[in-house]
Amino acid sequence: MKKKKLKSIFLFINASKPRQLDVFLIKGNKVFARNIVRGNFKVTENLLNSINKILNKNKLKFKQLNGIINIIGPGPFTSLRIGVAVANTLAFALKIPVKGISNKDNISDSQLIKKGIKEISKARVGNYIQPFYNQEPNITLAKKY
Numbered sequence: 001m002k003k004k005k006l007k008s009i010f011l012f013i014n015a016s017k018p019r020q021l022d023v024f025l026i027k028g029n030k031v032f033a034r035n036i037v038r039g040n041f042k043v044t045e046n047l048l049n050s051i052n053k054i055l056n057k058n059k060l061k062f063k064q065l066n067g068i069i070n071i072i073g074p075g076p077f078t079s080l081r082i083g084v085a086v087a088n089t090l091a092f093a094l095k096i097p098v099k100g101i102s103n104k105d106n107i108s109d110s111q112l113i114k115k116g117i118k119e120i121s122k123a124r125v126g127n128y129i130q131p132f133y134n135q136e137p138n139i140t141l142a143k144k145y
Contacts, residue, residue: 008066010120011051011090012113015044015083016075016103023050024109025058026069029117031110033058044082051086065096067123069116072100073132080131088128100129 007028014022021043025033035054037046055062070087073080084100091098099120101112 009060009064010067010069010117011065012069012109012116013047013051013083013087014071014109014112015047015079016071016073018076019043021047021050021079022109023047023054024113025054025060026113026117029114031113044079047082047086051090062090062094065090065094067091067096067120068098069113069120070098070100070129071103071112072129073102074104075133077133080133084129084131091125091128095125097123097125097127098129099123100132102132104132 010026012022012024012026012031014024019039019041021037023035023037024031033054035050037043037050068087068091070083072084087098087100090096097120099116099122101116101119103112107115
């Protein structure tokens with residue numbers, strides 16, 4: 001009797017879009033669940049809740065994740081920082097790899113997912129990601145002297 005090979009489950013986070021947060025679950029190389037949050041501001045404040053909701057809805061636990069794919073930029077400064085911090089923290093706590101994917105060519109989520117699945121196999125536990133802003137952060141107004 002042959003053993004059935006279990007497919008890896010990956011968490012995909014895209015906080016690089018203005019006013020939108022995408023959280024997907026991928027099994028093998030196909031998206032099987034998605035949670036998209038839209039709003040005017042502060043949508044990434046819902047990131048942990050979105051991850052928890054998508055896992056619960058699909059009867060999964062955090063420990064069943066095999067890796068995290070996170071879009072690292074370019075995009076909104078604070079959203080990217082939150083996405084990267086959450087991805088790195090989960091990867092550390094779960095002892096799983098995390099892979100950052102840049103979207104400087106502005107490709108679709110499906111293309112980013114394909115790229116991420118290909119790249120996650122090269123990621124190593126303990127290697128963490130950094131955001132890519134593509135410009136200097138602009139978080140406050142310049143001071144006038």
